[in-house]
Amino acid sequence: MGEQIIPLIMCGGAGTRLWPASREVRPKQFLPLFGPRSTFQDTLLRVSDATLFERPIVITNTAYRFMVLEQLAELGLEADVLLEPMRRDSGPAIAAGAAFAQIRDDGAIVLALAADHVVGDTGAFVAACRQGLVAADAGRIVTFGVKPERAATEYGYICPGEVVSGEVRGVAKFVEKPDPSTAAEYIKAGYLWNSGNFMFRGSVLLDEYRKVDAESVQAVTDSVTKAGRDLGFVTLDASAFGSAKAISIDYAVMEKTSRAAVIPVSCGWSDVGSWHAVWELLDKDQLGNAAQGAAVFEDSRNCNVSTDKALVALEGVDDLVVVATQDAVLVSRQKDANGLKRLVAKLKTIAPEVTEDHIKVHRPWGSYQSVDNGERHQVKRIVVKPGSRLSLQKHHHRSEHWIVVRGAARVTVDQLVKIVHENESIYIPIGAVHRLENPGKILLELIEVQTGSYLGEDDIIRIEDDYQRS
Template identity: 50%
Template structure:
């Protein structure tokens, strides 16, 4: 039997990393610390070499295709993905995964966050191996990060007596301290940062949840029993899960159980919770700067610049974070980056869209980039992956012109189906049932010009969709 069953929590929003992290493309799906891998993919990759089953991902319904595509790129198309209709914190999410895991066996769950950075993979795996016999013996293991400085942004775990070869009893969990208290914790040598990573048998977690939060467990049982299976997606019953109480695993179980054990972890860990945290862990030049993208500089110090699309030039600035995307630019002092979330709150209260998605929007069939818009018109650059097909649909308020730039489009336009190749175009009238498909082996690139009285994405009536969208 495989010993370790990874459960990866991928439901966060990452609002402090706006404007890169957005509601529909949050930080766990972005390549922040690695240019080649997203945070989620790096989390999966660092388990390579351990004896594990395929991971189970837990993410929001609206991120399902993003998660599935990133797992496909790792060659893990068969990995299970549990979809949450709403966020209910970590205790219910882990409960659903544990209930599903117990359907056939009683595996040891390794619960990881999808948005953590771990720089020393060998040390990480050594801590996992040290925790495994404790978890197999019925303990509920949490991993305590060996602190490098008096951090006020993390909760702490106080170490108790030694348990087994590599663990310690948890004396207590403590909330985020002020600076003086954090300094005292560091001086004692017996306090660790609370990592939010866990290992335990699925049955043991469910037993403790039954004892301390039976209401959560009952709601999760109901939600899973009423759920549906769609390929490797598991959709829990939306009404039952929405009624589930919201609580973290720390409050619901770990702070109450008598079997909590901590295993130290000293592996270059960071939760990348802010732009300053990303600056901390990034490679810097001699002046302490981190530059990503097209950046020119004169005499700046200790500054982080991320340029997505345009040249960014800095002259004589210090301790700044500058992030440029296609539709937004952030300039913040490193000491105040925690307040970026307040900008996101302003965007929400002002009914603006820059916190929801980038100008580039990913879909299960490919992506589109809204390159221009004005009164009664909008222009998009659309990429359709080989073999992919947009839904059969119609619009009440807009017509569309499609101009193929590269590849070949198979177009359904009312009763007609025909091919459109490079430098050719076609027209879809208002109210016409239509579909777009890429029958070729290279990506299909086209320009779409929309015109009409209303151009919102909700003016789509779907008749048929291979991806199961309503």
């Protein structure tokens, strides 16, 4: 059978379980947690063998669309990028991907993958995909059941049933996250972890979903057929998609269908659902300590440190997580992931900005970072990618000074267009129509000094914008 698989990468979620590194505007799937690449990029590479996998579909949201393009470009890969107008959980997201895959290929076999999972053994994973393809082609909805390495309480479990084909089994039942003693019983009985990754023929998934909630499936398929195109993205129709019921694919389809099957796989899988899960995947010293960034350990065991800049020194402590970013520090017990969830919920009411955005803010043209601010001034470090430019804009309440520290800037100020080189500066008066662009081949870096009575980001009146932001 020469059939190929269309990967559907789901990366629209905003998990808080890895706060303060993961935040609403730049969540964990886009972070380089285990090396130079993000888990989203590793997921794309895992399904890049053109003999088995077709061009992927990525489903995300408007806020993440440029991060998705940037990380695809870093790998030299292309994808069809679908934008959800609002979050409706994994059920409608996967249904939309299935409906779009059918437009590309009416008989499409789809592999739905979460973008924030880690797979240590790609060969074993791809072998499982080949096995699952036979069952999916025969009309089964195949889930990947991970062979348990311990009595985990953070995953749902699958009880395998009768043999379907090769290693693929039917599903006798799905069970929720267990307590420790129940988890131990499940492992003895041969249960598998439910990884939340699936393979199916697009038409089969939609047919099974219709049996449970025909209105939502109609809404989602309408959102695909009425979708627009914007800067190369496929924008799902908002009114149609918004009328679909928010529900996970497990509740919507998998726990109700008679077509569920499971392929057992042992591939070093993790859903990276906590800092403890990150620690498990990192290299450690002889006392079990892991460090990303500058860290020193004295008489400490089984600790996990992640730091952007500040040196973190631990003495006489065990089983701690310390995560230091430039605007927030987390100190937590290793194993209490639920405690972190409660903490972030509290932070959302007390200091919501530290759960939503980083000090370094990513934009499609590059990034900016606040270095210092006071009542009437703010200093930022701005980085512009080669060939990119900011919007043509003006401000009502502030003037700006730009000092170039690397590269060369082409600056527009009203009628003036000027190249500003390293160690040169230019002044932007209040109300002046201005634009900054990088005409060169290297990153443009500059220091911006703002002064005025109001310095908020909402004092930007965009006149022209390459990225069609209002």
